[in-house]
Amino acid sequence: xxxxxxxxxxxxxxxGTRTVWNExxxxxxxxxxNPRQTVRIVPQNIALATQILGLNYGVTKDFAxxxxxxxxxxxxxxxxxxxxxxxxxLGWSYPSTAGLADFTLSGVYRIYQDEIHxxxxxxxxxxxxxxxxxxxxxxxxxxxxxxxxxxFYGMQPGAGTFDAMPGIVYAGNLGPWSWGLSxxxxxxxxxxxxxxxxxxxxxxxxxxGYTWTPGLTTTFRASGVAQGPIRGLDxxxxxxxxxxxxxxxxxxxxxxxxxxxxxxxxxxxxxxTLAVEAGLPVYQNxxxxxxxxxxxxxxxxxxxx
Numbered sequence: 511x512x513x514x515x516x517x518x519x520x521x522x523x524x525x526g527t528r529t530v531w532n533e534x535x536x537x538x539x540x541x542x543x544n545p546r547q548t549v550r551i552v553p554q555n556i557a558l559a560t561q562i563l564g565l566n567y568g569v570t571k572d573f574a575x576x577x578x579x580x581x582x583x584x585x586x587x588x589x590x591x592x593x594x595x596x597x598x599x600l601g602w603s604y605p606s607t608a609g610l611a612d613f614t615l616s617g618v619y620r621i622y623q624d625e626i627h628x629x630x631x632x633x634x635x636x637x638x639x640x641x642x643x644x645x646x647x648x649x650x651x652x653x654x655x656x657x658x659x660x661x662f663y664g665m666q667p668g669a670g671t672f673d674a675m676p677g678i679v680y681a682g683n684l685g686p687w688s689w690g691l692s693x694x695x696x697x698x699x700x701x702x703x704x705x706x707x708x709x710x711x712x713x714x715x716x717x718x719g720y721t722w723t724p725g726l727t728t729t730f731r732a733s734g735v736a737q738g739p740i741r742g743l744d745x746x747x748x749x750x751x752x753x754x755x756x757x758x759x760x761x762x763x764x765x766x767x768x769x770x771x772x773x774x775x776x777x778x779x780x781x782x783t784l785a786v787e788a789g790l791p792v793y794q795n796x797x798x799x800x801x802x803x804x805x806x807x808x809x810x811x812x813x814x815x
Contacts, residue, residue: 511563511564511565511812512563513810513811514560514561515561518559520804521554521556522801522804523535523802524800525800529802548750550590551752556586558583560583562580565578572621573617573619573620574618576618576632577614577615588605588650605646605647605649607666608667612640616632617632619632632678634674635672636669641670642666642667642704644660659749663744670703675696677692679692687718691716694712698710704744706743706756713734714735715731717732725773725776726770727770728768731767731768732764734762735765739757743756752798752800758799761800765789765792765806767788769785769787771785785810791804
């Protein structure tokens with residue numbers, strides 16, 4: 511069993527690899543439902559927190575079943591500009607959303623192992639248990655009114671779709687050294703009830719670790735993610751806001767992480783392990799304008815029976 515809290519922050523706006531400013535966005539980026547008007551609402555900061563519970567059960571020596579469930583919370587700071595044009599700020603909104611994350615169920619099969627190398631494949635499915643029709647309360651609109659509106663795509667707790675989750679892992683260890691490579695994907699199988707689905711996500715990881723003493727390993731990981739834009743649209747997400755455009759999602763990102771894995775045997779809990787990790791992006795090429803990621807940190811407390 512594992513308990514995994516993860517925290518992340520996003521701020522600043524990119525178009526491709528170029529960082530752009532609020533005034534440039536509201537002067538030049540058209541509102542996709544009315545191209546004669548520019549967007550008027552720009553996200554400034556997003557704080558993200560997830561709490562995920564994982565259960566891993568070994569059915570046989572080479573096959574395990576993994577189930578995850580949890581909660582997700584997102585807090586947004588958005589700046590609204592006055593009227594249908596111009597660069598005069600009107601005010602701020604501070605909406606948040608929270609709820610169940612999508613449940614996942616996966617099977618992991620070890621297809622090869624020797625004294626040094628191990629290869630595993632996994633096939634899973636994500637279930638639409640998280641809501642994707644959450645709303646913002648008291649959101650400031652460009653006309654000066656405040657209203658309850660449908661939350662933007664990236665602020666929804668769930669995707670609303672059944673998603674295939676294939677993957678493969680190679681891992682090795684020799685003496686104090688360990689290393690590995692992995693690939694995983696999340697592929698929506700059909701549009702959700704609101705009429706859209708997220709772009710296909712592909713994630714590649716490579717890592718290395720060094721065990722300083724039995725029970726203490728430090729790690730370094732490089733992660734690359736590529737995802738397409740949202741396909742389709744939710745007709746209720748229609749405001750003149752940057753994140754209301756389904757094409758302003760996805761892109762490519764490379765991140766570097768450092769961490770450590772610590773055995774609980776140091777304090778008398780042999781079957782408990784604590785893993786910690788933190789990192790930040792070193793490259794982002796975003797479909798945008800889109801708010802960019804700044805950092806991510808997390809931990810995992812694992813209990814083994």
